[in-house]
Amino acid sequence: MKFFNSFGPNPAIVRIFMAEKGIELESQEVDLMAGENRQEAHLKRNPSGQMPALEMDNGNYVSEVTAIMEYLDEKFPDEKGLIGNTPEERAETRMWTRKIDLLICEPLANGGRCGPMYEIFKTRMPVDQSLAEGLTNWGNHYMNWLDDQMEGKTYICGDRFSMADILFFGWMNFMGSLGGGIMPEQKNLTAWKERMAARPSAEA
Amino acid sequence: MKFFNSFGPNPAIVRIFMAEKGIELESQEVDLMAGENRQEAHLKRNPSGQMPALEMDNGNYVSEVTAIMEYLDEKFPDEKGLIGNTPEERAETRMWTRKIDLLICEPLANGGRCGPMYEIFKTRMPVDQSLAEGLTNWGNHYMNWLDDQMEGKTYICGDRFSMADILFFGWMNFMGSLGGGIMPEQKNLTAWKERMAARPSAEA
Numbered sequence: 001m002k003f004f005n006s007f008g009p010n011p012a013i014v015r016i017f018m019a020e021k022g023i024e025l026e027s028q029e030v031d032l033m034a035g036e037n038r039q040e041a042h043l044k045r046n047p048s049g050q051m052p053a054l055e056m057d058n059g060n061y062v063s064e065v066t067a068i069m070e071y072l073d074e075k076f077p078d079e080k081g082l083i084g085n086t087p088e089e090r091a092e093t094r095m096w097t098r099k100i101d102l103l104i105c106e107p108l109a110n111g112g113r114c115g116p117m118y119e120i121f122k123t124r125m126p127v128d129q130s131l132a133e134g135l136t137n138w139g140n141h142y143m144n145w146l147d148d149q150m151e152g153k154t155y156i157c158g159d160r161f162s163m164a165d166i167l168f169f170g171w172m173n174f175m176g177s178l179g180g181g182i183m184p185e186q187k188n189l190t191a192w193k194e195r196m197a198a199r200p201s202a203e204a
Numbered sequence: 205m206k207f208f209n210s211f212g213p214n215p216a217i218v219r220i221f222m223a224e225k226g227i228e229l230e231s232q233e234v235d236l237m238a239g240e241n242r243q244e245a246h247l248k249r250n251p252s253g254q255m256p257a258l259e260m261d262n263g264n265y266v267s268e269v270t271a272i273m274e275y276l277d278e279k280f281p282d283e284k285g286l287i288g289n290t291p292e293e294r295a296e297t298r299m300w301t302r303k304i305d306l307l308i309c310e311p312l313a314n315g316g317r318c319g320p321m322y323e324i325f326k327t328r329m330p331v332d333q334s335l336a337e338g339l340t341n342w343g344n345h346y347m348n349w350l351d352d353q354m355e356g357k358t359y360i361c362g363d364r365f366s367m368a369d370i371l372f373f374g375w376m377n378f379m380g381s382l383g384g385g386i387m388p389e390q391k392n393l394t395a396w397k398e399r400m401a402a403r404p405s406a407e408a
Contacts, residue, residue, distance in 0.1 A: 058292045067298035074291040087278040088262045094271035126345040134332040141330040
């Protein structure tokens, strides 16, 4: 296997997942800022031109962080249960992962791509500056909802640390570094992010 | 197990998946048009108030169609491989499912919720009419991209029929019934939709 890595939140999500599981893979850097991921060599690895990608054991490539993490969990089984150790735990992890993807991370990410990051993305994705504010508001609405959902919970799946935490932390850590993401008044999410940042994997 | 069903594309996706696998479950109707899914009884099943939901074997609930389909595939194993029969096949299915979710279905669905369906959704989701056109354009951009990707392929994962086809067909069948979705000039997707509509599961 070979991991195609770059700057940005999505590669970091997979690196954190690998650090939690103790997986080390051969890796190759792709120059995201220079747009290398939008050129032919990388489009053969990932037809939507995004980062990261993984060359699998059969020589084919897989992209999309959730698909990569599920694959790595199948190929490197352990008792940590980052996807879950029972069908019901896996269902809960996948449920929260998709809610966070669709309701929060994707609107906020696309709001950023259409707004402060427009110049970087204008030749890469169908960004439209008129969407920036509305998509950011959409994501923030559900961030407040998630803050309420986190009342009394240590991790997104309750007491159980999972892929859902890793996906959300990867995005919130990146957005926080740009001055966005979780707001101080979101007390539950702020405390959750501090717990996540204290894990050694946060440096991956 | 008990399936909480309603009008709309997402419950149809799970019904098609169950029909393909020959699963029959006890079900209960939730009145989506009357907003029953946004009331307390359903919010206990699904805190984001969407449809469908599934009561699992341990009495907990799971929502999000991809999580429900993965759970049903684990609980009713067969050789059909709708998620995939190997780690590499599952990775491919999950990759395409997420690309279709994030790049096409979610922008088009939210474009519709902010546009023609604004009156239905204005008390349900943080809809913003200024997003309708831009989100629809975003989804259509990637629909053209997917049409190119489908050149020479029977199903989204090549020769292999999967959850990715079911997810995309559920949305395209619904949007087509409202005059949207796949356009005739998208020849590969048009032919794919005809193949999907000819399967007995399409009536589920």
